[in-house]
Amino acid sequence: MYRYDEYDQAAVDARVEEFRDQVNRRISGAMSEDQFKPLRLMNGLYLQLHAYMLRVAVPYGTLDGRQMHMLAHIARKYDKGYGHFTTRQNIQYNWIKLDQAADILAELATVEMHAIQTSGNCIRNISSDQFAGAAADEVEDPRPWAELLRQWSTFHPEFSYLPRKFKIAVIGADQDRAAMRLHDIGLQLYRNDAGEVGFRLFAGGGMGRTPMIAPVIRDWLPKQDLLSYVEACLRVYNRHGRRDNIYKARIKILVHEIGAAEYARQVEEEWAHVKTLGLDPPAAEFERIAAFFAPPAYEAGVPDTVDLSDPDFRLWVDQNVSAHKQPGYAVVTISLKPREGIPGDASADQIDVMADLAERYAHNELRVTHAQNIVLPHTPKRDLYAIWQALDAAGLATPNLDLISDIIACPGLDYCALANARSIPLAQKIAGRFADLDRQRDLGEIKLKISGGINACGHHHAGHIGILGVDRKGEENYQLLFGGSGAEDASLAKIVGPGFSEDGVVDAIEKATDVYLANRTEGERFLDTYRRVGMAPFKEAIYG
Amino acid sequence: MGDPDQSDLGGEPRLRFRDDEPHEEPAVTLDAFFGQTNATAVRLESDEDARALIPHIGQLALVEVAFPTFRDGRGYSAARILREAGYTGELRAQGDVLVDQIPLMRRCGFDAFAPQADIDRKALDRALGRQPYASQKAADAAVPVWRRRHG
Numbered sequence: 001m002y003r004y005d006e007y008d009q010a011a012v013d014a015r016v017e018e019f020r021d022q023v024n025r026r027i028s029g030a031m032s033e034d035q036f037k038p039l040r041l042m043n044g045l046y047l048q049l050h051a052y053m054l055r056v057a058v059p060y061g062t063l064d065g066r067q068m069h070m071l072a073h074i075a076r077k078y079d080k081g082y083g084h085f086t087t088r089q090n091i092q093y094n095w096i097k098l099d100q101a102a103d104i105l106a107e108l109a110t111v112e113m114h115a116i117q118t119s120g121n122c123i124r125n126i127s128s129d130q131f132a133g134a135a136a137d138e139v140e141d142p143r144p145w146a147e148l149l150r151q152w153s154t155f156h157p158e159f160s161y162l163p164r165k166f167k168i169a170v171i172g173a174d175q176d177r178a179a180m181r182l183h184d185i186g187l188q189l190y191r192n193d194a195g196e197v198g199f200r201l202f203a204g205g206g207m208g209r210t211p212m213i214a215p216v217i218r219d220w221l222p223k224q225d226l227l228s229y230v231e232a233c234l235r236v237y238n239r240h241g242r243r244d245n246i247y248k249a250r251i252k253i254l255v256h257e258i259g260a261a262e263y264a265r266q267v268e269e270e271w272a273h274v275k276t277l278g279l280d281p282p283a284a285e286f287e288r289i290a291a292f293f294a295p296p297a298y299e300a301g302v303p304d305t306v307d308l309s310d311p312d313f314r315l316w317v318d319q320n321v322s323a324h325k326q327p328g329y330a331v332v333t334i335s336l337k338p339r340e341g342i343p344g345d346a347s348a349d350q351i352d353v354m355a356d357l358a359e360r361y362a363h364n365e366l367r368v369t370h371a372q373n374i375v376l377p378h379t380p381k382r383d384l385y386a387i388w389q390a391l392d393a394a395g396l397a398t399p400n401l402d403l404i405s406d407i408i409a410c411p412g413l414d415y416c417a418l419a420n421a422r423s424i425p426l427a428q429k430i431a432g433r434f435a436d437l438d439r440q441r442d443l444g445e446i447k448l449k450i451s452g453g454i455n456a457c458g459h460h461h462a463g464h465i466g467i468l469g470v471d472r473k474g475e476e477n478y479q480l481l482f483g484g485s486g487a488e489d490a491s492l493a494k495i496v497g498p499g500f501s502e503d504g505v506v507d508a509i510e511k512a513t514d515v516y517l518a519n520r521t522e523g524e525r526f527l528d529t530y531r532r533v534g535m536a537p538f539k540e541a542i543y544g
Numbered sequence: 545m546g547d548p549d550q551s552d553l554g555g556e557p558r559l560r561f562r563d564d565e566p567h568e569e570p571a572v573t574l575d576a577f578f579g580q581t582n583a584t585a586v587r588l589e590s591d592e593d594a595r596a597l598i599p600h601i602g603q604l605a606l607v608e609v610a611f612p613t614f615r616d617g618r619g620y621s622a623a624r625i626l627r628e629a630g631y632t633g634e635l636r637a638q639g640d641v642l643v644d645q646i647p648l649m650r651r652c653g654f655d656a657f658a659p660q661a662d663i664d665r666k667a668l669d670r671a672l673g674r675q676p677y678a679s680q681k682a683a684d685a686a687v688p689v690w691r692r693r694h695g
């Protein structure tokens with residue numbers, strides 16, 4: 001894991017003092033709320049329906065036990081004893097007081113954490129593959145590049161007042177676990193025919209009210225040119241992105257309106273100039289950062305087999321444990337989607353339990369996934385049973401990874417000022433309807449994603465089954481969508497038909513799963529069957 | 545440097561980080577500039593292309609970049625483009641320019657400011673002195689952290 005040096009620490013410490021100063025100027029009246037708003041947003045502080053919400057950055061979703069314990073401490077001391085892990089691979093606290101926000105940032109700074117640029121029209125927290133460094137299918141660990149981008153984008157003087165927010169994802173495998181092509185810029189490390197590793201760069205993806213899958217802008221980008229090239233991408237966007245309408249201000253609209261080829265041409269022209277400015281760090285800096293992400297000190301000779309005689313344990317291993325590239329090791333995903341729970345929520349005690357397990361068994365590392373779960377990336381198989389028992393005792397052993405009850409849901413109308421409808425109670429209803437685990441396992445992988453409003457924080461466009469909350473004449477109403485994917489087979493979900501009440505949408509999903517069961521062929525997931533047979537049979541069963 | 549108590553003298557910069565004398569000639573619009581070959585001061589609106597000035601930077605002593613609202617960040621790119629092209633004259637940010645934007649503007653190459661509302665000079669001094677290091681190379685003299693790390 002990356003560790004701060006004196007320069008990184010100084011930047012974060014200075015930021016805390018800056019924010020304290022800004023809050024004081026706001027409270028004294030020297031600054032208007034309109035002037036203060038972008039400043040607090042760039043420190044992750046939102047004004048929600050009931051209180052301030054603070055979004056803390058977990059850069060590329062990676063953190064250690066000490067940092068995880070700090071998140072628990074903040075939940076206890078400044079919130080109501082829990083935190084909410086989000087689709088941005090971050091954590092949000094929903095009950096924050098303005099006059100305590102700077103103190104929280106100061107506490108975070110003691111463990112090399114911050115809330116810098118977790119909101120606002122700037123370059124946001126960089127996202128990445130939650131299995132980075134552990135996945136068997138990985139070409140290279142993408143996180144050194146994510147860290148490089150984090151440092152470059154921090155307080156970027158030219159790109160702090162962009163037309164709109166800007167999200168970058170970096171992955172290093174063929175399998176896309178980070179919804180990379182639904183980001184403003186997506187970067188994929190791959191090996192070319194000459195055996196070198198470099199980037200393929202995508203730009204113009206995003207969700208929101210006009211979802212787009214990012215097209216390729218540059219098929220091959222040498223690693224050492226990453227920063228100058230991304231700088232050129234951003235400059236073209238900052239100058240030419242629309243500023244007349246916030247719903248058309250994301251880079252996806254620019255790329256769509258002028259076309260990917262024309263955008264790429266402008267970027268190349270800009271880069272020809274930018275490349276000469278000496279913005280790219282020397283190889284020594286890449287190596288310095290990469291050294292922090294060296295593989296952990298794996299134990300030699302740990303057994304590669306697991307005793308699965310306990311049936312409940314076996315179920316959990318089957319569902320929530322994935323292959324690791326190192327023999328004797330496994331990747332554990334801790335589901336934050338217990339029955340009746342709130343997707344992504346964890347209590348302070350649960351956060352401490354996960355931190356302890358990482359420290360004790362799993363090379364002191366954790367990841368936050370965009371599906372709102374937590375990963376222990378480097379776990380000896382020998383310790384899986386002990387880990388499972390500890391998780392089970394803490395209510396964290398739900399064996400439902402990627403099943404229909406592993407629902408992504410945004411905070412919705414229970415918290416969010418921009419919401420049209422609630423998403424949490426709906427997620428709970430759906431999980432309740434499909435409570436039977438055998439039934440869930442029979443249905444197999446179904447990625448169900450719920451957004452309470454048009455901003456699509458719940459990634460409904462990328463759901464095998466997506467749900468969008470809308471406001472219909474003052475009533476909460478839900479649109480149902482099928483066929484989305486945020487993975488390497490990225491696609492955007494399509495609306496099935498007229499919307500439903502909360503109960504109606506649960507019934508409709510159940511009917512859709514019946515259609516799937518009746519039509520599937522061997523090995524087909526819900527998504528595959530839908531893609532093969534099309535919308536018609538589903539529509540007929542639901543509305544017929 | 546500009547006197548913080550100085551009142552707004554109609555476009556005169558109120559904050560100046562240059563040692564030379566303030567430029568006397570009023571800035572003309574980009575259209576007027578191209579119609580009048582000997583102008584030495586020009587004003588760039590936020591939707592105008594800074595690159596159009598590059599062939600003429602040798603004759604320019606003042607470029608004023610408009611910030612109609614502090615949320616409009618195009619002027620940051622305009623400033624860098626001009627500095628990267630070698631422009632050394634006064635680069636002035638005019639309009640909705642606020643305390644917490646000025647440190648970023650300085651890094652993009654602005655060296656004079658004509659904010660439309662009063663600036664609290666003490667708050668500005670604190671803001672300008674805040675960050676000891678720069679994470680990235682920009683248009684100012686700040687040394688990026690990666691160069692400090694590796695010499």
Ligand code: SF4
Nearest residue numbers: 410416419452453457
């Ligand atoms: S999708 Fe809408 S309701 Fe949900 S968190 Fe985002 S803005 Fe709020």
